[in-house]
Amino acid sequence: METRATTIEAYLRTVDELPVSPTLDVTKVRSFAESFTFKQSFAPEEAFRLIASELIQSQVHTPHPQYFGLFNPAPTAMSIAADALVATLNPQLAAWSHSPLAAEMERHLVISIADKFGLPRSQADGVFTSGGAEANQTALLAALAQRWPDVALCGLRGLKEEPVFYVSAEGHHSFLKVARAAGLGASSLREIEVTDDLRVDLDSLRAAIQRDHTNGYAPFLLVPTAGTTGAGVIDPIRHIGSLAREQGLWFHVDAAWGGAAALGPELHSILDGIELADSITFDAHKWLSVSMGAGMFLTRHPDILSRCFATQTAYMPKESEGMQVVDPFAHSLQWSRRFIGLKLFLSLAVAGWDGYAAAIRHQREMGKLLRDRLIKDKWKIVNRTPLPLVCFTDGETKWDTNICQRIANAVVASGHAWISTIQLGKRSSPHFVLASPTTKRNRITSMLCSLF
Amino acid sequence: METRATTIEAYLRTVDELPVSPTLDVTKVRSFAESFTFKQSFAPEEAFRLIASELIQSQVHTPHPQYFGLFNPAPTAMSIAADALVATLNPQLAAWSHSPLAAEMERHLVISIADKFGLPRSQADGVFTSGGAEANQTALLAALAQRWPDVALCGLRGLKEEPVFYVSAEGHHSFLKVARAAGLGASSLREIEVTDDLRVDLDSLRAAIQRDHTNGYAPFLLVPTAGTTGAGVIDPIRHIGSLAREQGLWFHVDAAWGGAAALGPELHSILDGIELADSITFDAHKWLSVSMGAGMFLTRHPDILSRCFATQTAYMPKESEGMQVVDPFAHSLQWSRRFIGLKLFLSLAVAGWDGYAAAIRHQREMGKLLRDRLIKDKWKIVNRTPLPLVCFTDGETKWDTNICQRIANAVVASGHAWISTIQLGKRSSPHFVLASPTTKRNRITSMLCSLF
Numbered sequence: 001m002e003t004r005a006t007t008i009e010a011y012l013r014t015v016d017e018l019p020v021s022p023t024l025d026v027t028k029v030r031s032f033a034e035s036f037t038f039k040q041s042f043a044p045e046e047a048f049r050l051i052a053s054e055l056i057q058s059q060v061h062t063p064h065p066q067y068f069g070l071f072n073p074a075p076t077a078m079s080i081a082a083d084a085l086v087a088t089l090n091p092q093l094a095a096w097s098h099s100p101l102a103a104e105m106e107r108h109l110v111i112s113i114a115d116k117f118g119l120p121r122s123q124a125d126g127v128f129t130s131g132g133a134e135a136n137q138t139a140l141l142a143a144l145a146q147r148w149p150d151v152a153l154c155g156l157r158g159l160k161e162e163p164v165f166y167v168s169a170e171g172h173h174s175f176l177k178v179a180r181a182a183g184l185g186a187s188s189l190r191e192i193e194v195t196d197d198l199r200v201d202l203d204s205l206r207a208a209i210q211r212d213h214t215n216g217y218a219p220f221l222l223v224p225t226a227g228t229t230g231a232g233v234i235d236p237i238r239h240i241g242s243l244a245r246e247q248g249l250w251f252h253v254d255a256a257w258g259g260a261a262a263l264g265p266e267l268h269s270i271l272d273g274i275e276l277a278d279s280i281t282f283d284a285h286k287w288l289s290v291s292m293g294a295g296m297f298l299t300r301h302p303d304i305l306s307r308c309f310a311t312q313t314a315y316m317p318k319e320s321e322g323m324q325v326v327d328p329f330a331h332s333l334q335w336s337r338r339f340i341g342l343k344l345f346l347s348l349a350v351a352g353w354d355g356y357a358a359a360i361r362h363q364r365e366m367g368k369l370l371r372d373r374l375i376k377d378k379w380k381i382v383n384r385t386p387l388p389l390v391c392f393t394d395g396e397t398k399w400d401t402n403i404c405q406r407i408a409n410a411v412v413a414s415g416h417a418w419i420s421t422i423q424l425g426k427r428s429s430p431h432f433v434l435a436s437p438t439t440k441r442n443r444i445t446s447m448l449c450s451l452f
Numbered sequence: 453m454e455t456r457a458t459t460i461e462a463y464l465r466t467v468d469e470l471p472v473s474p475t476l477d478v479t480k481v482r483s484f485a486e487s488f489t490f491k492q493s494f495a496p497e498e499a500f501r502l503i504a505s506e507l508i509q510s511q512v513h514t515p516h517p518q519y520f521g522l523f524n525p526a527p528t529a530m531s532i533a534a535d536a537l538v539a540t541l542n543p544q545l546a547a548w549s550h551s552p553l554a555a556e557m558e559r560h561l562v563i564s565i566a567d568k569f570g571l572p573r574s575q576a577d578g579v580f581t582s583g584g585a586e587a588n589q590t591a592l593l594a595a596l597a598q599r600w601p602d603v604a605l606c607g608l609r610g611l612k613e614e615p616v617f618y619v620s621a622e623g624h625h626s627f628l629k630v631a632r633a634a635g636l637g638a639s640s641l642r643e644i645e646v647t648d649d650l651r652v653d654l655d656s657l658r659a660a661i662q663r664d665h666t667n668g669y670a671p672f673l674l675v676p677t678a679g680t681t682g683a684g685v686i687d688p689i690r691h692i693g694s695l696a697r698e699q700g701l702w703f704h705v706d707a708a709w710g711g712a713a714a715l716g717p718e719l720h721s722i723l724d725g726i727e728l729a730d731s732i733t734f735d736a737h738k739w740l741s742v743s744m745g746a747g748m749f750l751t752r753h754p755d756i757l758s759r760c761f762a763t764q765t766a767y768m769p770k771e772s773e774g775m776q777v778v779d780p781f782a783h784s785l786q787w788s789r790r791f792i793g794l795k796l797f798l799s800l801a802v803a804g805w806d807g808y809a810a811a812i813r814h815q816r817e818m819g820k821l822l823r824d825r826l827i828k829d830k831w832k833i834v835n836r837t838p839l840p841l842v843c844f845t846d847g848e849t850k851w852d853t854n855i856c857q858r859i860a861n862a863v864v865a866s867g868h869a870w871i872s873t874i875q876l877g878k879r880s881s882p883h884f885v886l887a888s889p890t891t892k893r894n895r896i897t898s899m900l901c902s903l904f
Contacts, residue, residue, distance in 0.1 A: 002457075004533045004536065004537070005454075005457045007537070008536060008537065008540045011540055011541070012540065021771075022552065024549055024552055024771060024772060024775065025552075026552070026556075026775055026776065026777055029552045029553040029556045030556045030559075030560075032553065032556075033553065033556040033557045033559070033560040034560050036560070036797070036800070036801055038564070038800045038801065038804050038805050039804060039805065039806075040804060041801070041802055041803060041804035041806070041807055042801045042802055043802075044529065044530060044533075044802050047530070047798055047801040047802050048530070048533055048537075048798065051794075051797070051798060051801065052537055054553060055537070055541060055543075055553055055554065055794075056541065057553075058551075058552055058553035058554075059541060059543045059550065059551045059552070059553065059554065060543075060544070060549070060550045060551070061541075062542050062543070062544060063540075063541075063542060069544075070544070070767070070769070072542065072544045072550075072788070073542065074542075075539055075540065075542045077496065078496060078499070078500070079539055080536060080539040080540050081456045081496075081500055082539075083535045083536060083538070083539035084456065084460060084532060084535060084536035084539070085456070085459070085460065085500075085504055085507070086535070086743070087527055087531055087532040087534075087535035087536070087743035087795070088460045088463055088464065088515075088527065088532050088743075089463070089507060089508065089511060089513075089514075089515075090514050090515060090524065090525065090526075090527045090743045090744060091507075091511045091512075091514070092512070092514060092521075092522070092524045092744065093744075097476055097512070098511065098512045098524075099510075099511045099512070100474065100476055100477075100478070100481045100510055100511070101481040101484065101485065101506060101507055101509075101510035101511065102507065102510075102511065104478075104481045104482045104484075104485040105485045107482075107485070108482075108485040108486050108488070112490070130582040130586075130786055130789060130790075131786055131787060131788050131789055132787065132788070133785065133786055133787040133788075134582075134785075134786065137633075137785075141632075141633055144635075151632075151635070151637060152632045152637065152638060153637050153638050153639055154637045154639055155608065155631075155635055155636045155637025155639065155640060156607065156608045156609055156635040156636075156637075157608055157609055157611070157614055157637075158637065159609070162609055173763045173764075173765045174787050176763050177761055177763060177785065177787075179607075180593075180603075180604045180760070180761075181589075181593055181633070181634065181760075181785060182633065182634065182635050183596075183603070183607055183608040183634050183635020183636060184607045184608075184635060185603060185604065185605050185606045185607025185608075185609075185610065186604060186605050187605055187606055187607065188607060229765075229767045230766065230767050285788075291538070291539035291540075291542045291790075292542060292544065292545075292788060292789060292790045293786075293788060293789050293790050308632070308633075309629055309632075311625045311628050311629060312625075313625045313681075314682065314874060314875040315522070315681045315682050315872070315874055315883070317522070317872055318857065318872075318873070319473075319476060319861065319864060320476060323476065323478055324478065325478055333585065333586075333589075333629065333633060334582055334583055334585055334586065334745075335583060335584065335585040335626050335629070336524070336583050336584070336585075336737075336744060336745060337582060337583055337744060337745050338582075338743070338744045338745050339744075342503075342507075343539070345488070345503070346499055346500065346503060348488070348490045349488055349490065349493070349494045349499040349503065350493055350494055350495075350496050350499050351493060352490050352491060352492060352493035353490050353491065354491075354493070355493055405770065409770075409771065412771060420767070420769055420770075421770070422766060422767055423766040431767070
């Protein structure tokens with residue numbers, strides 16, 4: 001145990017000195033993995049040290065202060081402790097009676113976060129998920145079940161109409177997977193074009209719904225995004241919510257990353273209208289800095305999860321019969337599952353809402369710093385967002401996709417920082433997310449030096 | 453960090469002295485959870501100690517040697533260490549280039565376990581899942597995609613025929629959830645009746661398929677169970693596999709628990725026919741004693757996962773373009789996800805295949821011991837299985853469902869052991885699973901004393 005704690009502490013103490021990303025060598029990592037035939041057995045400390053050391057050499061270090069990547073956090077110390085404790089106690093989060101406190105801690109978190117979004121506490125419900133994709137899948141199933149209660153029994157083939165739903169062309173591609181997995185097929189997903197500032201074009205959205213009605217399709221769900229993966233833009237949530245209400249459609253906000261704005265008083269207003277949502281996706285493993293994965297599905301419909309997922313079995317524990325509690329397995333896509341919520345609970349207990357508000361304020365300042373520096377150096381910022389995600393070009397035509405990707409590849413290969421690129425309209429741009437509490441002013445300066 | 457390691461070590465050292473299960477008090481656990489308003493902040497060690505101590509008082513202790521429960525393991529020390537390390541390094545298992553070694557370690561495990569089941573190594577593929585439910589869901593989607601390649605685009609409503617599939621009436625209810633979530637609806641699931649020994653009745657299965665053909669339905673999937681939740685029975689895998697081949701149906705074996713028999717040389721033959729499977733569900737967080745959740749979907753069709761889940765995005769990392777590797781997000785229902793496989797990798801590195809074979813042998817011996825003791829005391833064993841799962845009655849008519857449940861409730865409430873009950877046909881029975889390496893001979897004797 002001592003070696004293991006030491007290894008973990010040493011990593012956290014020294015990660016900022018490591019190359020942010022490894023050299024990619026398929027043969028090397030594959031050979032290492034396959035060298036374990038499991039025919040001989042290793043001493044525990046030897047196995048741990050050997051494998052930990054190799055893993056540390058062979059990954060992109062999301063906890064590194066120069067990781068400007070895709071919303072993957074430097075995990076809080078409390079989430080590491082929580083994951084170790086969860087693995088030790090190994091509670092079973094299928095039956096309430098098996099893990100009563102764990103179930104109630106998750107319930108309290110779900111309601112507390114829903115409350116931050118302005119959902120009414122008395123109706124708020126939800127569930128932790130493996131990630132945002134499962135939360136989005138849950139939203140789709142909830143929307144279908146609300147509109148067509150017979151679907152659970154009779155399936156989609158029993159419907160007279162063809163369901164269709166709407167997501168921004170800049171929205172997350174998990175909706176494509178989800179549309180397929182739900183039996184709707186990719187063709188049920190209407191990707192709505194965006195305006196010049198990369199937000200859903202409301203006129204196009206209205207026109208698409210109208211066209212679908214005319215052609216006999218059945219619109220059932222609108223999904224604005226609060227913080228797109230590409231440019232961090234916030235769709236016009238209130239307008240889309242009003243449209244959903246007017247048309248009687250389920251209104252789901254994909255706030256996987258940007259939803260954290262609800263915890264920062266200065267930013268809360270950018271989510272204006274989210275309080276109308278029928279459901280919300282939020283990922284605690286993004287801006288709230290807990291280790292992967294900790295997705296959340298939140299809703300204002302307290303009965304919808306049971307309607308989607310409840311089932312009677314002869315073999316589930318019965319000790320809580322008659323109590324006013326919810327068995328998690330009857331309330332989510334998953335069945336037996338990990339106690340996902342503890343890492344958020346412990347992190348929140350230590351940071352408090354104020355601690356998270358301060359962290360969010362810090363990232364925004366770092367975002368502003370990066371933007372200001374780039375503008376001063378004559379770069380052109382190409383995304384408009386209040387969130388700390390920065391995209392830019394040289395303002396000339398020379399900066400084509402290949403050059404941009406080559407710059408990013410060179411930075412990544414140097415191990416000095418990790419950045420990605422993004423296609424915004426016809427042009428490619430570097431893509432910086434300021435997501436880590438350890439990214440201070442000097443780290444941004446230093447990264448810029450390595451870039452140019 | 454020190455307090456945390458100490459807390460974890462102390463728990464593991466003393467868990468066998470704790471009551472196995474807590475008194476259920478909704479108000480108490482709810483009040484404790486809600487007492488955290490997150491308005492003030494706790495010192496890290498104080499928060500950890502307070503919450504860990506309360507959790508320890510308020511859960512069923514799956515690591516306790518008198519936990520005879522539903523396949524939830526006493527986790528290996530290596531899986532606890534692995535979960536802590538995973539939380540620390542926090543690798544992102546969506547893009548191969550982000551976590552190349554983690555991705556290759558999971559790939560190696562998938563192929564190694566598939567090999568144990570007799571799937572051809574050169575074709576074997578698969579993915580870790582949040583649990584068995586997601587693995588079963590993956591199987592359903594794979595079976596649909598294989599039979600109707602257009603489903604991914606056009607959805608189920610585009611099909612001329614109504615898909616139906618077959619699971620034992622004793623199979624896992626996750627298939628009901630899965631049928632709903634896939635848009636097939638619960639009515640697509642044919643629960644096949646069982647014979648007196650609780651195995652799928654082959655004649656009924658054949659008749660059901662024939663009837664569905666006659667009525668214009670489209671059978672596409674057969675699912676035998678290797679180790680049912682209720683009685684631990686193994687369906688006639690080879691016969692069902694032959695039937696599936698003959699009829700051109702996808703053949704999926706739900707071996708979530710019983711699949712571990714593939715690791716015990718004496719038990720391997722009970723899985724006879726599993727090598728014919730198109731796909732297999734296996735849960736490492738059951739008999740392989742790793743912490744929750746570590747489901748696996750295994751298949752002999754190397755292209756099927758990509759056909760189900762692949763999608764192109766502008767924002768995913770591109771460093772591995774051109775390399776012969778698989779990006780995990782294009783290969784599973786999940787997108788960003790936790791490094792699930794490390795806890796199995798480390799546990800296997802330390803135990804080796806031989807260590808797991810010995811553990812399986814031990815549980816079987818404990819199962820035999822319990823059975824022999826019960827028979828000697830004139831109880832009647834009512835389930836036939838080579839696996840260590842024991843159900844029994846008094847052989848008289850007096851033992852009705854209420855009495856049985858009252859006995860189980862009394863045992864659970866005493867905190868002396870944890871058992872559940874199961875309905876087998878018309879009668880109720882206590883349900884004992886011998887799942888923990890720490891359950892030795894004296895623990896079984898002691899549990900029997902507390903029972904009667």
